[in-house]
Amino acid sequence: MTVMLTDVRKHYGSVHALDGVGFRLDNGITGLLGPNGAGKTTLLRCLATVLAPDAGRIDVLGFDPDRPDERTEIRRRIGYLPQEPGFYRNFTCFDFIDYLAILKEHVDRVERHAEVRRVLEITGLSDKSTTKIRKLSGGMRRRLALAQSLLGSPGFLILDEPTAGLDPELRFRFRELVTELSTDRVVLLSTHQTEDVAAICDRVIVLDGGRVSFDGTPAGLAQIAAGKVWLSDDRPASARIFWRTTSGQFRAVGTPPSGAELIEPTIEDGYVMLVGAAALEEDTEAA
C-alpha cells in the first residue's frame, strides 16, 4: 500500500499552505512534524479527500481523489482522525460510532455492531458505550475520535494530533495500538509530540512553510543537531534555545562555545535546529 504526493500546492489567498509538497508513503508509521501554520492540517485534509489541491497530484492507495468515483474508493479505505472532530453531544458512544459506521457502508447490522464494539474495545471505551458524549472527559472524546478512524481496518490511517489530551497510560496504549496497526497499512501521524515520533515512527517528515524541510528517519532528524547540544553551568549566550535541567545545568541547542560539554542530541533538538534554522534564514532574507 502506498500514498504518493507529487508537487502538491494549495493556497488560501496569498498564503501558500502547501508549496510543492511531494513524498511517498509506504506501510509503516510516518510522523509529520512542523510548527503551527506549516501546512500539516491542510496536507492531511488533502489526503483525506476533504480538500482538493490547487495543483499537483495525489495518489492514495492507487486511487486519484480528483475523480469522484475513485474519491469514494479512497474514502472506503481511509481512517481520518481530525484535529477537532465534531461530536454529537447527545449521542452515546455506541450510537456515534454506529452512525459513522453506517456512513462507512457497514450495512449489515450484526456485523456493524460487532465492528463498533471492536473499535470501542481497542480504544478502551467498551464500558462507556452507553454513555452520552457530553459526559465524556476530553481524553475519552479523543479516544472516541480515534475509535471512529479505526472503523473497517482502513489501509491508510490519517491521524491529526491523536495523543493530544491523552494521559500517559493511554498514550502508551495508543503507541502500542498504532504500532500493531502499521504492519500492513500506511499510517501518517501528525503531531507536536516528538516523543511519540521518536518512539513509534519509522520515518519523519518535517513540514515548514508549506514545504518539506526534512524527510528521513527520526535518528536522522536528531543528527541534524549533532555537535550542537551541550550542557553549561552558566546561561549560554550562543544558544538558540536553552532550559535549566533538574541538575541545575543549562541544556542548550545552538552553536556551542569551544570546550563545551557536548551531549547526544534528541529528535526534539534536531527539530528545533531545523525549524529554527529555517526561521533564521527567512529573517536574513527579509533583512
Next chain:
Amino acid sequence: MMLRHPLTLIGALGAAGWAVYALWEEAPVLNRVSVTLGWTMLPLAFATSMVAGWAVLRAKGRSDANPPMVMPIGMSQRMGGILVGLAYPAAAAFVVQMLVLGWVMSRSPVTSMVWTEVLAGPVYVMFAGAVGAAMTRWMPHPSTPLFAVLVLGGLMISFPYRSEDWGSRIGVEWLSPLARPQDIIPYELAFRPAGLHLAYLSALTLLIAGLAMLGRWPVGWTLLGVGLAVVVTTGPAQLGPIEESTRTEAMSQLVGDNADLKCETNDGIDFCAMPGYEGWIEEWATAVQPVVSVTPTEVREGLEVRQYPVHYTFLFGAGDLGEGNWWWVESAADDYFAREAVSVGSTWARWTITDLIRGVSLAAMGCRQIADECQGESQQVVLVWLLAHDARSAEYLFYDGEHAGSAYVWTCMVTDFWGNPDGVSIIRDNWSVLTDPATTYQEAGEIIGVAVPSGSDETGFLETACP
C-alpha cells in the same frame, strides 16, 4: 434514528393525546373522525420537522474536517436517507391513528372512514420533515429546525381558517398543507376535496424534498419538477365552487319529504337517522328508554325522533340567521317546523344526548321541543320527574340539593315524591290533568301526595335546600 429521538416519541404521544381528547366526548362519526385523525398528527409532524433538521445538521457536519465528510456515503445519499427515513415517523403517525381508531370503533361509530383524510396526517408528517430538512440544508444553523416549525405554523395560520362562504369552497384554506377541520358545517355537506388535497400534499412533499436535494444531484430536479407539476394542477382544482344544485341535492337526501332516512320504531317512537347513522338508533332508544318507559303508552305512540344535519341549537336560531350562508340550517329548520319532530343533531355527546331526552319528554307531554311550551306549574313538576329517570339529567337537576325560585318548588316536590313506590302509576293515571298547563303546584301536590314547599326566595337568587 428518526423514531428513536425522544422528541419524536413526545410528538407521537402528543398526537395520540390530542386525538383522544378531540374525540373523547362526542359519539364518533367516522367521517369527522377521519379529519380529526389527520389534523391531530400536527405534534408529531412538528417534532419530525425538528428531528429531520437536526439530522441534516449532523449529516453536514460542523466543519469540513468532520469525520462524516470523509465517509463514502456522501451528503446527497445522507440527505436521501434522511428524506426516505421520514417514512418511519409517518408510519408511526399511522400506527397512532390506528390505535386511536381502534378505541373509536369500540364506541358505536357511524358513517364510514374517509381514508384520504386520515392519510393526510402521515403525509403531512413527511411534508413537515422535508421542510425541516430542506430549510436546514440551505440554512445550516442550530436554530433552523425550530424556525422550520414556525414556518409550518405560519402556513397554517396564514391561510384563512374558513372561507367566507362555508357552503362553497371559495377560500384558500385548501392551499394550506393540512386543511383545517370544519367545526360547524355538517360533514355530509362539507364537500371536502380530500382526495385531491392528499395528492396536492404529496406533491408538495416531493417538491420540498426536491429543494432539499437540489444542487448537483439530478434527483433533486426530478422531484422538484414532478412535485411542482402536480401542485399547480391539484392546487387550483381544490378551490372550485360547489354548484348550488349539488348542495341542494345533497341536502334533499337529509331533510324533506324525499330524505333518504332510515327509520325504526322502538317503544312506540319512530327513530329516523340520516344515511350512515342507523347505528345510533339503538343508542338513542336506549338513552330515552328510562324516561319513555314511565310515560303512558298512548302518549308516546306516533312520536318521531328525526335526525337533522345540524345541532338543534342551530334550529332554534334559524329564524334570526338571515339569508345566504346558513342555508342548510334554514332548510333543516323549515323541515323541522313542518313535521314537529323531536330533533337530534348530526353529532351528539354526553351533554347533548340530554337534549334528546328532554325533547322526547316534552313531546310526550304534548309540547314542542324548541318552543318552551310546557311552562305550566304542574307541567314543570312532571317534566322534572320524567327527566329524573335519566341519570345524566338527574345529575344536572339535583346536583347540589339547593335550589331557588320555581326550581326550588318543583325539584323539592319531585324529591319528596321520588320515594313513592306507586309513583309511576300515579303519574300515568293522572297524566292528562298533571300535564294540563292550567294545573297548579297545589293541585299537582294533592294528586301526587306531596306538600308544596314554602320558604324559598321568591326572587330566585337565594338557593335553599329542600325541607
